[in-house]
Amino acid sequence: xxxxxxxxxxxxxxxxxxxxxxxxxxxxxxxxxxxxxxxxxxxxxxxxxxxxxxxxxxxxxxxxxxxxxxxxxxxxxxxxxxxxxxxxxxxxxxxxxxxxxxxxxxxxxxxxxxx
Amino acid sequence: xxxxxxxxxxxxxxxxxxxxxxxxxxxxxxxxxxxxxxxxxxxxxxxxxxxxxxxxxxxxxxxxxxxxxxxxxxxxxxxxxxxxxxxxxxxxxxxxxxxxxxxxxxxxxxxxx
Numbered sequence: 001x002x003x004x005x006x007x008x009x010x011x012x013x014x015x016x017x018x019x020x021x022x023x024x025x026x027x028x029x030x031x032x033x034x035x036x037x038x039x040x041x042x043x044x045x046x047x048x049x050x051x052x053x054x055x056x057x058x059x060x061x062x063x064x065x066x067x068x069x070x071x072x073x074x075x076x077x078x079x080x081x082x083x084x085x086x087x088x089x090x091x092x093x094x095x096x097x098x099x100x101x102x103x104x105x106x107x108x109x110x111x112x113x114x115x
Numbered sequence: 116x117x118x119x120x121x122x123x124x125x126x127x128x129x130x131x132x133x134x135x136x137x138x139x140x141x142x143x144x145x146x147x148x149x150x151x152x153x154x155x156x157x158x159x160x161x162x163x164x165x166x167x168x169x170x171x172x173x174x175x176x177x178x179x180x181x182x183x184x185x186x187x188x189x190x191x192x193x194x195x196x197x198x199x200x201x202x203x204x205x206x207x208x209x210x211x212x213x214x215x216x217x218x219x220x221x222x223x224x225x226x227x228x
Contacts, residue, residue: 004157041220042218042219042220043158043216043218044218045216058215090157103163104149106157108156108157109156
């Protein structure tokens, strides 16, 4: 049982390049999330998904796209990276409400630098 | 809009001290309040609080919720250097928001030997 895993752990991009971050969970969680964490800003939600084939915008969705083709995977894409997207990205997953509500399990993070 | 405010933002203590971290919140539909500890990597879950006045305890850490005054505290007694971390307070949204968490900025705790 690996929990939540993220690929890659580190990446350096040039402005305008694209990339995809992969998140995988093996806990059969319904909900999955992508956050970014910046100094002094706390964790901010980018996009989330309440089930396979569904996604929704979070607080800071601009410049990112996501897909949830399989229940266990949640992909975060940057089509044209910008220096403002330099951050640490965390994926998380949780059960649907009620068992237990709200507890999220986090992946180890991806440190992305955009030059 | 849900809001979570933590204080202090930063705290430096010596080993053996007791610390109290604060979290106040405004939320439309309260379901629970969660505390996480974040060391160098991902946040790890500490406590979930749903009822006022019932203390949750895990070793030297304890937490309590006051739903009337809309705050929670996290206590750490006899601190150790391994307690150095960012402590995050968060609240999940309702069912229509996919249980998304609203996080406070966190309290950076540094415990010096």
